[in-house]
Amino acid sequence: MNDPRSASGGRPEADRRLPRVFFERPVLEVAPDLLGRILVRNTPLGPVELRLTEVEAYAGEQDPGSHAYRGRTGRNAVMFGPPGHAYVYFTYGMWHCLNLVCGPPGQASGVLLRAGEVVRGAELCRPRRPSARRDTELARGPARLATALDIDGSLNGTDVCDGDPGAALSIRHGAPVDERGVRTGPRTGVGGDGAEHPWRFWIASDPTVSPYRPHRPRRSKDRLDVPASGS
DNA sequence: CTTCCGATCTTCT
DNA sequence: GAAGATCGGAAGC
Numbered sequence: 023m024n025d026p027r028s029a030s031g032g033r034p035e036a037d038r039r040l041p042r043v044f045f046e047r048p049v050l051e052v053a054p055d056l057l058g059r060i061l062v063r064n065t066p067l068g069p070v071e072l073r074l075t076e077v078e079a080y081a082g083e084q085d086p087g088s089h090a091y092r093g094r095t096g097r098n099a100v101m102f103g104p105p106g107h108a109y110v111y112f113t114y115g116m117w118h119c120l121n122l123v124c125g126p127p128g129q130a131s132g133v134l135l136r137a138g139e140v141v142r143g144a145e146l147c148r149p150r151r152p153s154a155r156r157d158t159e160l161a162r163g164p165a166r167l168a169t170a171l172d173i174d175g176s177l178n179g180t181d182v183c184d185g186d187p188g189a190a191l192s193i194r195h196g197a198p199v200d201e202r203g204v205r206t207g208p209r210t211g212v213g214g215d216g217a218e219h220p221w222r223f224w225i226a227s228d229p230t231v232s233p234y235r236p237h238r239p240r241r242s243k244d245r246l247d248v249p250a251s252g253s
Numbered sequence: 254c255t256t257c258c259g260a261t262c263t264t265c266t
Numbered sequence: 267g268a269a270g271a272t273c274g275g276a277a278g279c
Binding site (some may be wrong): 109116 | 257260261262263264266
Binding site for chain 3 (some may be wrong): 035078080087088089111114115116117119121134135136153163164166209210211212216227237239
């Protein structure tokens with residue numbers, strides 16, 4: 023009765039996909055529960071599998087750090103849709119980042135997937151991440167993760183609970199991390215009123231977790247210090 | 254190791 | 267016009 027395969031049609035528990043109900047819970051439950059799960063990305067060249075080691079929770083319209091804070095826009099529309107879908111956004115003019123929509127429908131909350139360990143398909147990732155000196159750096163950061171897994175805006179809105187075995191994105195059950203192995207802290211790069219919450223979750227002592235970077239407002243471009251004298 | 258800063262585009266003021 | 271859920275290179279310690 024304790025055979026993990028008995029309830030899943032002969033598949034080991036770890037190979038089962040996370041069902042939509044997994045994502046229908048409050049974001050602060052879903053986020054740490056994603057650690058140790060396997061993100062499966064079926065690229066045109068083959069599958070890449072990533073063991074998630076670092077995530078951040080974004081709690082909808084009440085969260086000053088969230089893209090949903092100022093209500094629905096063209097960019098964040100997917101966050102206001104059903105859970106279990108990918109919200110991919112383009113940032114800093116260069117990069118993409120991947121979130122999973124979760125919580126009850128309409129809450130516009132989501133989990134930013136910040137880092138992971140490539141456990142399959144690293145040979146497909148390396149050419150996309152030439153600056154990575156070691157495989158632990160392939161997906162060590164949210165934009166690096168998206169780059170390594172060939173994730174861009176064309177995947178925005180993708181249903182990660184789709185039953186199709188060839189779906190572009192899905193999440194396998196994997197080996198969830200015991201809460202004693204989870205660390206929490208402030209979210210990377212989030213400033214203002216959203217900075218106080220310890221809504222970043224990572225696996226303790228994992229080399230693929232990204233370095234913490236505190237929020238730093240950019241100096242305005244044309245702010246020149248006026249010389250003390252005119253010549 | 255750390256700090257600084259440019260690249261480049263979307264969104265909001 | 268300014269800031270932003272970032273990154274990589276350069277320079278300093």
